[in-house]
Amino acid sequence: MSSFSPIIENRKARFEYEILETLETGIELKGTEVKSLRLGKASFSGSYCQVEKGELWIYDFHISPYEQGNIFNLDPKRKRKLLAHRGEIFRLYNAVKRKGLTLIPLKLYWKRGMAKVQVGLARGKKLYDKRESIKKRTMEKESRRGDY
Structure with a gap:
């Protein structure tokens, strides 16, 4: 995963939260959203993940409308489905329910032509x-500079 350069990275996440575990998930996107992502026009600010009816969703993830997309552009902050195995989703749901943890998106990158979101199970600092x-x-x- 580290060999892939992220399109978007949630820089504040590591400062605001203590990341306990990470999980790679796919993301369900529409055509114009993919084109906007290829141009790097997206933001994780204020976004979070939640398990709802046995499915993993990302909320408030802003993907700017594609300029040439006219009528096919969707709401920039719509909720989007994250793709993961049922067992992983169940495990995350239990951790969030029992321990009071949070699911946050850490980075978004391309892997074999597919957009992937790295989700972190985190505790607020x-x-x-x-x-x-x-x-x-x-x-x-x-210490790296040599100033003591």
Whole structure:
């Protein structure tokens, strides 16, 4: 998975959440949405995933309307179905229900011509955890530069 360059990456996810587990899923798209994704016109800001009636869905994932798409363009923030095995969906649903975790999209990339979404099972960080991660990051930068 790391050899594929992401089209979109949810940069805030690693700062806002502690990622416990990741899962690669497919995404159900319409024709003009695929064309917009190929142009890189999409955003994960504010998006989240949820299990609903045994299916995995992504909400508030913004794909800009395709400029040449006229009447075939859909609502940019419509909910889209994520494709995963039933057992994986059931396991994620139980983890979210029991442990109070969240499902968030981490990145979107192409794999053999198909759009894939990497979904993360995450726990929200507290404010002091965020400060701690900022301190770690600055210390690592300083040690790489040689400033002590």
